[in-house]
Amino acid sequence: MRIRKTNPIFSPINSTVIDLPSPVNISYFWNYGSLLGLCLVIQIITGIFLAMHYCADVNLAFASVSHIMRDVNYGFLLKYIHANGASAFFLCVYIHIARGLYYGSYLRTHLWYSGIAIFLIMMLTAFIGYVLPWGQMSFWGATVITNFLSAVPYIGNDIVQWVWGGFSVSNSTLNRFFSLHYLFPFLLAGLIIIHLVLLHTKGSNNPTGLDSNSDKVPFHIYFTTKDFYGFILLIIVICSLVFYYPNTLGDPENFINANPLVTPVHIMPEWYFLFAYAILRAIPNKLGGVIALVISVVILAILPWVHTSNLKGLTYRPIAKLFYWMFAANFIFLTWIGSKPVEDPFIFLGQISSVLYFSYFLIIIPILGIIENKILFNK
16 A cells, blocks of 8 residues: 655645545544435435425324325335434444544544534434424424423523424424424534534544554545445445334334323433433433533533543553443443333432443543553653
8 A cells, every 4th residue: 555645735734535645544433424424415315305295284294294104106215214314323423423532533622523513403403303203202202302491590481482482382393393404404514514624624533543644545545445335334224224124213102193182101202312311310300400411412522621641542541441331331321221211220220320421521531541641651
């Protein structure tokens, strides 16, 4: 493999995507950025065609989804690809974030913060999209989640009524959610372009955590080939879900038309929000739970400031690796807890897991870095 030396023409700022100098040792974990781009394209294309047949009216929304499934040519494919594509989108973004945590990519602060902004808009887009089918879980999920805004002191109830467009989740709510759900993916596309510009300004991180200007090769054809291989695998996964297990990740309650008079036994969001939902339920105080819910996501923003180690990633830090995988296991456990009823022992287990979740960011990462610096560098 021919290594190209850095020169003014081959600088990260002036290079195109094709000629972008990329570290020669990046692994398949760096594929998930391009896979997320593919997921967004799939979601936008299928979403546009679904919007052509969807009716944002409380009396017609559920029937219009049934019409798409039964009467529109290949409508079932559009609906299932869109629904399961959202799950693939979040699976890829969680792996993408996990890779950033492991290899210290968050130390490139501008790039990291643009990624957090994308993640927040993505979560909001997915939430309002889940309301659109107007099934039982869609309606009651929207009612419960939007009601949490009432925990804001003094102006909480006014905010809730402003979001609803009335005194309950109604036709106005559905209309504005549909408009925003159609708009936000294009906002995401713009933020992703900014994210890519920031990435290309300094180039990609690599498994060693060392910035080398000489150990780089052009992005094309070495990494475009790897990305294409990743595209094929992702498409196989999505097709397997769509054709063999299309409703596995959904909730059976959403096959029932929304009824404000009948509350489902167990209200819960989609699987990719369950970790935050478990943290919300772990705190008995309403306002405290909402604050913990928000912090569980935005806490990613403090990583560049709590990183105290002189080593960038976890490649050469065995103790830090152990705690990282314990954190990953705890994240999966929180997701499982979020799917369980609000009763003991799940409440108690959720509280313990929530404490461990926040402790990783606030205690373990900074203290481990300080200890390592004392041992390895006498600092």
